[in-house]
Amino acid sequence: MTSYRLPNRGRVDHNKTVRFTFDGKSYDGLAGDTLASALLANGVHLMGRSFKYHRPRGVVSAGSDEPNALMGTSRGPGRFEPNTRATIQELRDGLEATSQNRWPSLAFDLGSVNDRLGSLFSAGFYYKTFMWPRAFWDRVYEPIIRNAAGLGVSPTEPDADRYASRFAHTDVLVIGAGPAGLAAALAAGRSGASVMIVDETTECGGSLLSEPSITIDGKPSWNWLAAAITELASLPNVTVMTRTTAIGYYHQNLVGLAQRLTDHLAAPPNGAPRERLWRVRAREVVLAQGALEKPLIFDGNDRPGVMLAGAAQTYLHRYGVKVGDRPAIVTAHDSAWFAAFDLAEAGAKVVAVVDVRPTVDRALTDRARALGIETLLGHTVTSTSGRLRVKSLRVNRLESGKVGAPRSLSCDAVLMCGGWTPSLHLFSHTKGSLSWDDKLKAFLPGKKTEAVHIAGAGRGLWGIAAALNDGATAGAQAARAIGRDASAQAYAAAADRTGRGVTLKELSTDRNPATAKAFIDFQNDVTAKDIRLAVREGMRSIEHVKRYTTNGMATDQGKMSNINGLMIASDALGKEPPQVGLTTFRPPYTPTTFGTFAGYHQGSTFELTRKTPIDPWAEAHGAAFEPVALWRRAWYFPKSGEDMHAAVGRECRATRASVGIFDASTLGKIEVVGPDAVTFMERMYTNAWAKLGVGRCRYGLLLGEDGFIRDDGVIGRLAADRFHVTTTTGGAARVLNMMEDYLQTEWPDLKVWLTSTTEQWAVIALQGPNARKLLEPFVEGLDLSEASFPHMSVATCKVAGFPARLFRVSFTGELGFEVNVPARHGRALWEKLWEAGQQYNICPYGTETMHVLRAEKGYIIVGQDTDGTLTPDDAGLNWAIGKAKPDFVGKRSLSRPDMVAKGRKQLVGLLTDDPKIVLQEGAQIVADPNQPKPMTMLGHVTSAYWSEALGRSIALAVIADGRARDGQTLHIPIPDRTITARVIKNTVFYDPEGKRLSA
Missing domain, CATH: 3.30.1360.120 (Probable tRNA modification gtpase trme; domain 1)
Structure with a gap:
């Protein structure tokens, strides 16, 4: 097996070998590798199959924008995960990886017959194909679609991992630990502000990790990086978090972070969580996410071995991996030339640099010539060849805008670069506007809606020096915005690779356009031809084009495809890109496990089980329980030999004959207080409340704006400005949210305060002909006679010495009372009433009996x-x-x-x-x-x-x-x-x- 590992290069540990398997075959990697870099080091480029055509696919990028190298990974029983990005998955001993979307094997996939039938699977084929005949849907179409749907295989075992969650507040949150982010964190951290800096990769540095030849303030970039990380670690007010992805940016500077804690460990500590979800509220946010490299669109641009030039540079400098012995570079931007130079200096025989531009900076061509690299300016790529890995590149001179005679270049890798796109996904989450920069041919951040600063390549500034200085300015501005005295350090960078380029729609082809396949969305097999077809078939909105073609709907969320798709759509529509616009970016930024979102809520804690103060008594007395909303409630109280039917029948008879006792503590309870409480109640509920006297109750009915019933309950007026509102057990939170929504958005002028008191009051219902006789001796200072305390009355009093709110209400049709006492006294009162009620053959009853009794009425x-x-x-x-x-x-x-x-x-x-x-x-x-x-x-x-x-x-x-x-x-x-x-x-x-x- 040929090794493409370069000795003593990169940031991996060459003294620590890591064993792993891919599709059952064993390989060696190094500590610090990703799964992708380790496979490339072993000469493995074929890593997956595309979704629709099942075409062979290899790694394209080196980060979270990877659309192709998605794998199933396993760490033992209950620890299988589909669609793991090989570019993010860190290598660990014993890692088992399997390719996806192929049968019977990755190299020989019968599904690739779809590629031969590509003309039948054009954009929107499912809308056109599966509509007729309708009788085929159930028996033919649906089973086929269901079998073909999805990417990867779902886990079949319960997840054995634990997940955690945490809240945090910070003055400044810096997202991205590249040069801009590090400079921002240093500037803000030196001011004394609390700072969190996060990065989704395993170590800080960003583009600096791929640029060891640059010097910053006279230091080699890696030395400067080490010093910066050491300084940040020494500041007690700064927290540095790697392996942490900012997945969503929400209102009022709330940012969700997904932190990977143990996936990289071969033997995680016992009980350690796999991932942690952070909810961070920041006073100021600095987005330093950099830019994403764009692929070029040409026929055959998806073969294994065709990847981004910047990714090849990352694999070389960070992991010590040469992606090919004879790479060819295809570019429309200067940055790919530097990748060619670095590879040549590392021992690769760079076949050629093919640049679509007729002229470039002479310093580039001079250095290429010195390294023995052929340069083909004003040339285009029209196709590639190779079945499971690229073998050659077909290039043609561009003559007066037309494609000239072809030439074949033998190569084992093709490195492409169509320029760079600022990463604005998180900024877009805030509904911040984007503005089109015609010079850069890119969208840049426009109007802000949050306290946010964008630094570096994220706002179109290229080069290390520009990123450092812009980051320092952003960090200082963020610190000053919260009242800190902060200054921005000035940085200088030697041998900086700033670069420039042109933006292309797609490269020309000299092949039959009907058979050419130039891919935009690699995972979903969306071609340039599909975009143009969608426009021809009436799609004018970019959102419609997206859904018709599925462009940008892959797991990378369009990071690699959206801009290229937009440029082709704008060309087909005859409009400028800003007139067409971008599709909506939504959280999460990258695919995130369900476990991360669930956190501690799994297994028995998936839903919180709430128990009333009387629950232990019910359990001790043999109650059967049922879940009601989030509560555990006594369902019925069976005696020896009784089934549910017999127990409920007995409870019903006893309650109607004498007295039954029921735990109603789970009822939702909301205190509505304020000078405008009556006005608020009049507007919220259907009933009239202005004339309801103090000490009286009324049934309340709540509707939605649509006129449909939302909730109900008995409502007591305790004072001129105070109501005790009860809701259904499951509706408490919903009703309170609805009330707050109206109060804050529709009627902010009303002086009303809402307080949830559901858990503050324990509620004991006494129902039946003897309910008054049982309760009367315990009530102090209140006459319970029919004349003094009629049905639908409420009063504040003491019951058995406990402060209480006593309601004369019934949900059974019998004489009834509901005693509300502070929750801490609930069980004590219940036991007193239970003991005194023995003389009346008191019967505890559960929710099933309550249902029967209320239904009878x-x-x-x-x-x-x-x-x-x-x-x-x-x-x-x-x-x-x-x-x-x-x-x-x-x-x-x-x-x-x-x-x-x-x-x-x-x-x-x-x-x-x-x-x-x-x-x-x-x-x-x-x-x-x-x-x-x-x-x-x-x-x-x-x-x-x-x-x-x-x-x-x-x-x-x-x-x-x-x-x-x-x-x-x-x-x-x-x-x-x-x-x-x-x-x-x-x-x-x-x-x-x-x-x-x-x-």
Whole structure:
């Protein structure tokens, strides 16, 4: 096996060998290698297959913009990851890597037949092909598409790794640790400001790591770099974080960071997290992300061995790897010439430098001649050859804009450079505007929306000296913006490689345009021809072109393809690039693992399980539990030998016969306080609140702007300026967010304060004919008689010596009270009531019994009996709308034609013809069970229970024109039979007169 490793070059450890495998074959690398550099050192260029055509692909870049070298990597059981970028994955002992998107092997992939059929897979082929005949969709098209979809193989085992998360605040956050970022961090750090500087690679330096020949202030660049890192490490106010990618830039200078902690370790410490998500709030941000090298667009530019010239320079200087013995350089920019010089000085026989420009700086051609490199100015590349690795390059002289006679150059690598594009993804996340620079032919940062400074190549400044000085200025400005005394040091760089170039759309070809393939998006196999076809077929917006062709939709998010695609689209449209614009960049900046976002929330902690203060008592007394929103709630309390049905029946009987005790602590509770509290409540809820007396309660109904039911609950007025609002268990956060949104954006003039008190109050519900007798001896200073404390009253008092808010409310139809006490007293009060209630045969009941009891009374549960499309009238709650109110949230929508049209689904009751049959919730309802399939569904069952009080089953359902169907028999098909049931428009099944509320 030929080795392309150069002895004693690069920043890798030549004394430490690392063993790894690729597609089952064992290789040697060095400590400090990436997977990509180690494979290149072993002469391996073929690393993957493209998505659509399954063409052989090799590494193109040396960073996170890599579109081709995506692999599956494994670190043991439960530690397999697809689509790992080989250019980012650090080498470690025992690393197992496998190629993707090929069968049966990488070198011989049967899927490559798609390449031969390329004319059938042009842009938008799926929109045109899979529309006809429609009968083929289910049986033919969909299975094929599903099998072909996706890149890589999903893990099949649970993730064995741990992930962490952390919050941080800093004065200055510097993103990018190249020359601009380092200078910015030094300037800000020296001022005393707290500074965080992050970089996605393994070490700081950026382009300096590929430029060892440059000197900065008289020092070799690597010596200057070492001194800068040492100084930053010595400053206690500066934090340097490598292996950390800034994945998203959000409002008010919040930046998300994904830090890789242990992926590079062969044996991570026990329990150490794999990755950590940082949420960093910075007072000032400096973006020093540099620029991305653009590939050239020519026929065959995707073969293994064709890569970016800057990447070849990185592999040479950083990893000591020569990407080829006989490389050829194709360029439209000066920077690729320096790559040619460095490779020649490292022992490579550079075949030629092919530059599309007719003239370049004479110093470049003179140095090339001195190194024995042929220069072909005013030449273009028309194709490459080679099956699994490039073997030759076809070049032609450009004569008066036309392609001249071809010439073949034998080579084993092609290094291309189409210039550089400022990296503006993170800046775009902030909705900052971009401005087109016609001289640079690039977008630059425009109007800012955040406290941000852009430095170096990110704003179109080329060269080390320019980046250093601009970074120092940005860092000093950021420090001064927060009140620090900071100055910008001036830097000088010798042998600086500034360079200039031209921007091209695509290189000409002398082949048949129908068979030529010049790729723009390497991963998705989007060609220049596809972009032009999209324009011809009517795509005028760059966003439409993107979706029609999938250009820029690969895992690199268009870092390598967007600008080239834009230039070709603008040419095809006959418009200037700024008139066409760029597609939207969205977080995350690079693909990020789900584990990083989940952090600690995995396994048993994936969702927080909230428990009430009374939960331990319920567990000790044998309760079965169910999850409700984020809470664990007692479902029912089975006695020995009881199943759920028997336990719930017993609880229902006991509560209606004497008294039941229920833990209602999970109800959402919001304190609405302020001089304008009444006005706020009038606007938020459908009901009228101005005339509600202090000490009285009212059912409150909350709608969205669309007029549909969002939440409900009982609301008590504690004072002229104070309301105790209850919400559904699952709706607490949603309702508070909705209230805050309106208060802050629609009615900021209102003097109202909102406070979540859900966890501040434990709530004990006593329901049943003996509820008053049980509670009365514990209440101090309050008369609980019917005359003094009627239904829907609220008062502040003491219960068993504990401060309390006492509500006379019922969700069962029985005489009922809800006692709110501070959460720390909840269990103590429960136990006192439980002990005293023994004389009344008190019965604890759970959520299932609560559901049955409320359904017998026709009380709805939002989210179960509503589905986001029911209006108050649909749910039979028109009585809850304040008729004289001028406005409330959702009022205008209630009068829209569709909201009052006939045929809307309405909540009604259902009684099965066979009273013993309990319907299934969610079951569909039809008028005629013998109609052809697919049947016309009238609605569905929302709630269904066995009622002990009625001795039969009951159900609630939403049915089209439900109330008009009173008395009709409808049908509920289930897998083994069809059930018949009668519609009743009155949903109150039990005690319709409500006499028991005052028992």
